[in-house]
Amino acid sequence: MPKRGYHHGNLRQALVEAALHLIEAKGPTGFTLSEAAKKAGVTPAAVYRHFDGREDLIAEAGRQGYVMFADLMQHAYEKYQPSALAAFEATGRAYLAFARKHPGHYIAMFESGISVNRTPELAEAANRARAILERAAADLSQHIPVEKRPPASMFSAHILAMSHGVVELYARNSPGAVSPFPPEDLLESGIGIYLRGLGLIEPDS
Secondary structure: OOOOHHHOOOHHHHHHHHHHHHHHHHOOOOOOHHHHHHHHOOOHHHHOOOOOOHHHHHHHHHHHHHHHHHHHHHHHHHHOOOOHHHHHHHHHHHHHHHHHHOHHHHHHHHOOOOOOOOOHHHHHHHHHHHHHHHHHHHHHHOOOOHHHOOOHHHHHHHHHHHHHHHHHHHHOOOOOOOOOOOHHHHHHHHHHHHHHHOOOOOOOO
16 A cells, blocks of 8 residues: 555644554653654655654644643633633633543643743743633632732632642543542632632632
8 A cells, every 4th residue: 555655635734643642542752753654654754844853743732732722711711701700610620621532632732841932833822721711810810809819820820730730640540549539529629729718709608
């Protein structure tokens, strides 16, 4: 069967899709460009028409992931307007949903060791995604007295860290890590405790 090589209709995207499958199966450092080329049905030499190396290929997978992630976060944010609290909580749930639905993209984005500043396009996509959560945090922060109000960037960074921790420890089947509660419940209760500490929701009676 002849190789499709340079005549492949969308070789660049086919290589990204191949890389995503390999990332899920072997991790971001567990595959070679030759394996990605083979999975895409092209010769290894054809890869270099689009990517300088494996890290560039993973960076493109990450960029596409951030675009999808930002779209999902934006949808969650807008769906629950005008309630700043509901919109903020929805962005946290969207983070968990994305990690479960798109594990290859998630790994490329957050676990590959590739800097978000590797390319301007990757940085732009990553910044857009973070800006949505920061905007949701800023909206909610308006209900906190100015003298007690944390910067929106810190507020959103805390929630991102919490969300990422739940995903890494309990939502992606980490070996030996068994949660006594569903990841969704862990994240919801963690966000609730954080928001109570800021006086944004009433304490439990």
